Amino acid sequence: MGAAVALLDERGERGLTFRLLAKELDTGPGALYWHVANKDELVALAADQVLGQVFAAVPCAEEDAAVGLRALAVAVFDALDRHAWAASHVTAPAALANALRLLDRIGSLVMRAGVPAERHFAVATAISYYITGVSAQIVAPGITADAAVGREAFLARTAEGWEGLDPDDYPFLARTAANLRDHDDRDQFIAGLDLLLNGLNATAEAPSA
Amino acid sequence: MGAAVALLDERGERGLTFRLLAKELDTGPGALYWHVANKDELVALAADQVLGQVFAAVPCAEEDAAVGLRALAVAVFDALDRHAWAASHVTAPAALANALRLLDRIGSLVMRAGVPAERHFAVATAISYYITGVSAQIVAPGITADAAVGREAFLARTAEGWEGLDPDDYPFLARTAANLRDHDDRDQFIAGLDLLLNGLNATAEAPSA
DNA sequence: ACCTGAACACCGTTCAAGT
DNA sequence: ACCTGAACACCGTTCAAGT
Numbered sequence: 001m002g003a004a005v006a007l008l009d010e011r012g013e014r015g016l017t018f019r020l021l022a023k024e025l026d027t028g029p030g031a032l033y034w035h036v037a038n039k040d041e042l043v044a045l046a047a048d049q050v051l052g053q054v055f056a057a058v059p060c061a062e063e064d065a066a067v068g069l070r071a072l073a074v075a076v077f078d079a080l081d082r083h084a085w086a087a088s089h090v091t092a093p094a095a096l097a098n099a100l101r102l103l104d105r106i107g108s109l110v111m112r113a114g115v116p117a118e119r120h121f122a123v124a125t126a127i128s129y130y131i132t133g134v135s136a137q138i139v140a141p142g143i144t145a146d147a148a149v150g151r152e153a154f155l156a157r158t159a160e161g162w163e164g165l166d167p168d169d170y171p172f173l174a175r176t177a178a179n180l181r182d183h184d185d186r187d188q189f190i191a192g193l194d195l196l197l198n199g200l201n202a203t204a205e206a207p208s209a
Numbered sequence: 210m211g212a213a214v215a216l217l218d219e220r221g222e223r224g225l226t227f228r229l230l231a232k233e234l235d236t237g238p239g240a241l242y243w244h245v246a247n248k249d250e251l252v253a254l255a256a257d258q259v260l261g262q263v264f265a266a267v268p269c270a271e272e273d274a275a276v277g278l279r280a281l282a283v284a285v286f287d288a289l290d291r292h293a294w295a296a297s298h299v300t301a302p303a304a305l306a307n308a309l310r311l312l313d314r315i316g317s318l319v320m321r322a323g324v325p326a327e328r329h330f331a332v333a334t335a336i337s338y339y340i341t342g343v344s345a346q347i348v349a350p351g352i353t354a355d356a357a358v359g360r361e362a363f364l365a366r367t368a369e370g371w372e373g374l375d376p377d378d379y380p381f382l383a384r385t386a387a388n389l390r391d392h393d394d395r396d397q398f399i400a401g402l403d404l405l406l407n408g409l410n411a412t413a414e415a416p417s418a
Numbered sequence: 419a420c421c422t423g424a425a426c427a428c429c430g431t432t433c434a435a436g437t
Numbered sequence: 438a439c440c441t442g443a444a445c446a447c448c449g450t451t452c453a454a455g456t
Contacts, residue, residue, distance in 0.1 A: 088297055088345075091346060091349050092346055093367060093389070095367060095370060100371075100374075100379070100382065101379075103381070103382065104379045104380070104381045104382045105381075106381075107380075107381025107382065107385065108380055108381045110381075111380075111381060120381075120385060120388075121385045121388035121389075121392070122392075122396075122397060122400040122401075123400075123404070124381065124385075125392075125397055125401075126397065126400055126401030126404055127401075129342075129343045129346045129347065129397075129401060130339060130342075130343060130401065132346060133338075133339075133342030133343040133344075133345055133346040134335075134338045134339060134342040134343070135342075136297075136342060136345065136346075137300060137301055137338045137341060137342040137345075138338065140300050158302060158304060161304060165309075170309070170310075170313045171313070171316075171317055171320075172312070172313045172314075172315075172316025172317045172319075172320060172329075172333065173309065173312065173313045173316065176316065176329060176330045176333075179329075179330035180302070180330070183330070183331075183334075187331075188331060188334055188335065188338075191331040191332075191335055192331075192334075192335030192336075192338060192339065192405070194408070195332070195335055195405055195408035195409060195412070196401070196404055196405050196408055197408070198407070198408030198411050198412060199403070199404035199405055199406070199407030199408030199409075199411065200404060200408075201411075202407050202408065202410075202411040
């Protein structure tokens with residue numbers, strides 16, 4: 001249902017109501033239960049539809065495997081960044097159509113990347129978990145976006161908190177508070193992804209052609 | 210509040226109710242609002258308390274940095290595995306006490322691991338995001354655990370679904386369905402973590418002593 | 419096969435009033 | 438400073454009844 005996605009986008013998961021959605025669709029709340037079992041299923045379906053946008057953005061190209069994985073991962077991050085409510089509902093081994101498609105694409109790229117066959121499953125799921133799990137952490141709503149304060153102000157306030165910590169007790173945080181202020185979420189997602197793909201290359205002996 | 214954690218453990222996030230918790234505490238529902246602002250804060254506080262168990266399990270040892278990171282990560286996974294509801298509420302750059310402690314521990318270990326100083330922040334947050342994000346994906350409730358069907362049956366059914374897919378359309382899933390049936394969640398978390406740490410070693414020139 | 423809409427059994431949250 | 442508990446404004450979900 002496209003109407004559900006639109007409503008989720010503007011009012012969040014709590015703001016999506018059967019009554020509201022029903023009114024949007026010019027029907028009664030009970031009618032929706034003919035099409036979905038409950039609200040959980042409704043939101044899961046809507047989230048899977050968001051995930052579907054990825055395949056329109058990233059066609060099944062024949063490039064280098066590592067490049068393909070990167071492009072796919074970034075496309076998922078971008079899609080979830082546009083619809084923060086969806087991130088926590090895209091779980092890797094779900095049975096929904098687009099989640100299946102995503103895992104298969106990742107797996108197919110891993111197979112071409114020179115990974116030993118017995119590690120295909122472990123590597124593919126690790127990458128899949130990274131993409132959806134870390135995206136969910138980064139774009140998590142309720143922290144930066146929907147609060148009255150902007151993202152800038154929130155980070156500045158948190159960074160101040162870190163600076164106020166005892167450097168003996170928190171040697172790392174006190175030192176890196178400045179980095180928090182001006183980091184870019186997307187860059188950070190990519191930095192971790194590259195770390196993971198580096199580890200992949202270090203393990204795989206064969207060339208990734 | 211320890212009572213909140215206990216209630217969350219046995220009834221899940223939806224099962225935790227202000228009325229129920231109040232009764233457990235021999236008081237009225239309104240009384241709780243003197244101590245927490247709302248339910249979100251209550252759950253976040255309870256989740257942070259779960260995270261606190263990690264530091265009791267993993268003392269601040271002086272071992273090799275990579276070994277320390279592994280131990281810390283696994284301890285977080287195990288803690289969240291015991292309290293599945295908490296996983297999605299432990300977000301990395303939160304301001305809660307134990308989340309701060311965790312990030313600082315990770316960062317301190319990264320500093321000792323031979324990573325160039327300008328990459329400390331990116332690497333530490335990447336590892337932190339992996340730990341909490343991927344744990345949340347793996348232990349996510351509502352899929353394997355709390356349903357009436359057991360985990361075994363659920364995996365078997367999903368694997369059957371994969372096997373039924375068209376191998377031309379889903380070359381990877383159709384081929385690896387068997388792996389899904391008998392995988393171990395914890396091993397998979399560790400496999401991905403090792404991939405990430407491998408990538409770290411490949412980047413860091415200096416020895417990790 | 420699919421929609422209607424009133425009704426049920428809850429929730430989180432508030433707030434005047436107490437101690 | 439902290440608790441009480443009735444009341445408010447909602448929810449998700451069900452179900453007899455319609456078409």
